[in-house]
Amino acid sequence: MGGSALSNSQLTPGVVPHRLPAAAYHDNFTDVAAPLDRHEAHVAADRCYFCHDAPCITACPTSIDIPLFIRQIATGTPDAAAKTILSQNILGGMCARVCPTEQLCEEACVREAAEGKPVEIGRLQRFATDVVMAKGLHPFVRADGTGKHVAVVGAGPAGLSAAHRLAMLGHEVTIYDARPKPGGLNEFGIATYKAPDDFAQREVDWLLKIGGIAIRNGMALGRDMTLDDLRATHDAVFLAIGLAGVNALRAVGEDMGHVRDAVDFIAELRQAGDKSALPVGRDVVVIGGGMTAVDAAVQSKLLGAENVTIVYRRSQDRMSASGHEQEHATSVGVRIICHAAPLAVHGNGTVREVEFAYTEETPQGLVQTGETFRLKADQVFKAIGQTLAGAPDGLALTGGKIAVDATGRTSLPGVWAGGDCAAGGADLTVTAVAEGRDAAMDMHESLQG
């Protein structure tokens, strides 16, 4: 029971499309943070102190020379600024949009200490990278071919980063990706308003200008090929397969209708041309405390849900979503309830309510207090973490992820891994880029030997 497009509103019960006036969808899913124009960029760049051994560089997982690129913007050479950024982080454009800068470079900015207002590093990075991408410039040149061929599994941030670096160094690269399009989480796992206008695909197209990279979509490891196949036909393999599994709630009734994984909802939203046609509940409950939970909750609200609640089992400061993300959620009207764990999903085939137990932190760990409450819900999103799925046999794992050394070497010779599927790192786009880049450098050294 969908209700007609014209009569639906935020108050329409059930999971229905067209809750908002048509024009609202465009506004809701456009750039969440407007880009700096040239003047704004110069004003922002003027604030950089060009620190010695700058703390922002240290705080950046890809170690971008931030003071240098900001000075290059300030002196009217954004192309040079972009090259400074991209030489360390080939996905500098996406990172400028999705990095939790307030926890990384901007937190370390001395002007954060001085005035509580850091230099706007993320927005400046976007300014510079947008300039070169708009011009279609690719500031790197591929080295002479080495005759070596590397397989990269996964066309997400880690895979793309490794592929570009390997191709630049003269190796032939084939990227195998299970999805119909490259980009990985950049394409399927990030809120629409963070990278509108098909940015992820445009960035991939731009990245491929280096040459020497072939992408084979629809190729899943374990289904369409095995790691042994790849090892046999390539000189090296880089695994960047991400985390394809999703944690279960382990609550009664979680298989009920309109209870689904947040990652699927986010991917569907990203791929949908007409957002107004996407059905969303009137009362949406999102369970989890990370970026995925926030992205699902905020976008539910932007699709027209009346009430959206994030429920997290620990205290708010333990949420892995950044403070900035949490603020964004509450600013669009999402309610955040902490210290509550799901007990059961109630309903008659489809969800009507979710029952939670209050929790408290004790020396023995998180325990339920015995007090419970129920939230009205006609749609529930599970966002309690992803897990490694489909890892090839024979690879040593640690903590549920592929074990790697500092340069991404796995337990198998000739096989490297990076990004979310590999142990360590912060499960951020920017750390995946760094891991891909560093593994590529190590693979290069090894292939040269």
Added chain:
Amino acid sequence: MADLTTTFIGITSPNPFWLASAPPTDKEYNVRRAFEAGWGGVVWKTLGSEGPPVVNVNGPRYGAIWGADRRLLGLNNIELITDRPLEVNLREIKAVKRDWKDRALIISLMVPCDEDSWKDILARIEDTEADGVELNFGCPHGMAERGMGSAVGQVPEYIEMVTRWVKKHSRMPCIVKLTPNISDIRKPAEAAKRGGADAVSLINTINSITSVNLDDFSPEPMIDGKGTHGGYCGPAVKPIALNMVAEIARSPETYGLPISGIGGVTTWRDAAEFMTLGAGNVQVCTAAMTYGFKIVQEMISGLSDYMDRKGMTSTVELVGRAVPNVTDWQFLNLNYVTKARIDPDACIKCGRCFAACEDTSHQAIAMKPGRVFEVMDDECVACNLCVNVCPVENCITMVELPKGAVDPRTGAKVTDYANWTQHPNNPSVAAE
């Protein structure tokens, strides 16, 4: 609030802030608005001889340099003296003065270097009831090539001669405006004094090319692909102007000669600094051109507050207060020993002090874990560079070592005053 009423060479104005002879004072409309905004006086933009007025370029007249956030630091101009007919200017000056009797109104003059020309113009302006004249011997562009402006100001004999003519043919107080485009500012000031000038004003603008267009390979401002040097002014020239004012104020030959201070005065503080170095008042141009006439309100309130804090009731008490402390290098106390101190609580850990000291100075700052910066007293020569590059005011300060303390750098005890003229390394001392 302290009373800012200032009397300069017999001309009283409600405050010491005058607008300099320049584009802002070219016509009645501007000058009336300036007086309404609170300016104490105006030096009307330079008049020339009767006859067809000068012409200006019809392309850009100004070039500029900027600091952070495009703050204008220096301006250069190639505008000439007034390009409006003499009689129009005279009529307007008279009308303004009639309505603003409490404000100073000075007329700037520049005519060819012959006695008749000066006699003639002085007769023409008598009727305006203006308070005085300022002789424009300073303009470095356009007029100088016609034997006027800085072409006169660069030859002390001409300054003396023309000043003498002016004093001979006019009862009005006479200020001689000096060009900084010379090697020793004291010489033209002495010449003006010899010629009978009541005061000097300085500095006029400095010969300059502010920038070069890197696409057209022409100086800016560019006129049809070419550029020429213009007169530089604004905050960037203030240090040069302060020194020149001080040189005249402390020279025995010109000591006591009234000075109207000009050159980059932008805030009350700049004005106060000029006055402590001997200026009886100040003239402002670039700041007004950048921000409009309203800035005088900040200058008035700021100077009043400062004088109140210092217990001064008249600007007379401020004028020249720093002159006795301007000395020659050779008389500086070589036994005054200071060390830089970094306040860890104020430090924002940018490390600029470290980079400056390590790369370009004396390797006297240690960078410790956690980005803690500490001065090493045994290396610190007290150069002050760390203070200058630190973005946080008062985070780094220079602390004086008390007498008797040992300077860890030299191992020597801090002793009484002694200067270079007494130092054993001075060859002329050793020779004795």
